[in-house]
Amino acid sequence: MINLNPTWFIEGYVDFELQKYRLLAYLQEINKYFNQNKLYPQLSDVIFHYNNLLAFRNNKKFLQEQFPKRISQIDLQRLEIIYEEMLQDNELMQELELITSFALEELKHTIDSGVQIYEFIEQQIAIEPVGILPLYKNEGYVLLHYQGVTEVKVYVYHITLFEHQAARYKGIRMEYVDSWSKSRFTTYESLKKEIIHTHRMLPNPAVYLVKSRMQVPFQETLLPIAKRMLMRTLSESDSIA
Known part of the structure; x- marks a missing residue:
C-alpha cells in the first residue's frame, strides 16, 4: 500500500501537479482495496488525511491533540515554522490553496465511497x-x-x-x-x-x-x-x- 506522510502536501517542491499526482496515486491504491471490500486500515487512513488537511487549511495547524501518535512533537514544531514562512509567501500560499482544495474534494469522495461500502457490509452483519x-x-x-x-x-x-x-x-x-x-x-x-x-x-x-x-x-x-x-x-x- 502507498502511504502518505501527514505533511505530504508541503514536502519537497510545493507544486500543484506534483502533489496532485502523488495524491491520485495514493487514492488509486486505496480504491483497489475498497474494490476488494478491504476497508481497514485504508478507510481510517484516508479520514485522517482529510481531517489533518482540513485543520491545516483552517489555520488550526495539525490535529496534534486528536492524533498524538501520528504526528510527533518535533514534526509539529517543524511544521509550525514552515507554516509561518508560507504565510509570508503569497504565491506559495496560492499554490497550497489549489493543492488543499483539490485534495479535500478527492479525499472526501474516497471517504464517501468507503463509508458506502462499510454501511452496506454492516447491514449484512x-x-x-x-x-x-x-x-x-x-x-x-x-x-x-x-x-x-x-x-x-x-x-x-x-x-x-x-x-x-x-x-x-x-x-x-x-x-x-x-x-x-x-x-x-x-x-x-x-x-x-x-x-x-x-x-x-x-x-x-x-x-x-x-x-x-x-x-x-x-x-x-x-x-x-x-x-x-x-x-x-x-x-x-x-x-x-
Missing part, C-alpha cells in the same frame, strides 16, 4: 448475545462466524479506559483465542459452554455472536466492523463501567 448476559460485560468472548461456513473464530474482548488531556476515552481490545467447528446440529449455546469449559480465564463471561451473511475479508473488514458493532452494543446497554 448481525450481532446478538449468546445465552444470558451477566451484569458485568466489560470483558467476554465474541464468536465470529460467516454464514454457511463451519469455522467459528473465538476472540476474547476487554473494554479499556485511557486518558488524554484530562478526557477519558473507552476502547476495545480483541485477541484471538481459538477456532471451533460448527455443524448444523451444533448450537451457539453449546459452543459457549465448550469455550468456557476449555478456556477458564473468565468464569462468567458475556458472549456475543457476530454473524456475517457476506464473505468479506476477515482482518481488513469483518473484524474491525465487529469491534465497532460490539462497542456500540455495549454502549447502548449502558454496561461499560
Whole structure:
C-alpha cells in the first residue's frame, strides 16, 4: 500500500501537479482495496488525511491533540515554522490553496465511497448475545462466524479506559483465542459452554455472536466492523463501567 506522510502536501517542491499526482496515486491504491471490500486500515487512513488537511487549511495547524501518535512533537514544531514562512509567501500560499482544495474534494469522495461500502457490509452483519448476559460485560468472548461456513473464530474482548488531556476515552481490545467447528446440529449455546469449559480465564463471561451473511475479508473488514458493532452494543446497554 502507498502511504502518505501527514505533511505530504508541503514536502519537497510545493507544486500543484506534483502533489496532485502523488495524491491520485495514493487514492488509486486505496480504491483497489475498497474494490476488494478491504476497508481497514485504508478507510481510517484516508479520514485522517482529510481531517489533518482540513485543520491545516483552517489555520488550526495539525490535529496534534486528536492524533498524538501520528504526528510527533518535533514534526509539529517543524511544521509550525514552515507554516509561518508560507504565510509570508503569497504565491506559495496560492499554490497550497489549489493543492488543499483539490485534495479535500478527492479525499472526501474516497471517504464517501468507503463509508458506502462499510454501511452496506454492516447491514449484512448481525450481532446478538449468546445465552444470558451477566451484569458485568466489560470483558467476554465474541464468536465470529460467516454464514454457511463451519469455522467459528473465538476472540476474547476487554473494554479499556485511557486518558488524554484530562478526557477519558473507552476502547476495545480483541485477541484471538481459538477456532471451533460448527455443524448444523451444533448450537451457539453449546459452543459457549465448550469455550468456557476449555478456556477458564473468565468464569462468567458475556458472549456475543457476530454473524456475517457476506464473505468479506476477515482482518481488513469483518473484524474491525465487529469491534465497532460490539462497542456500540455495549454502549447502548449502558454496561461499560
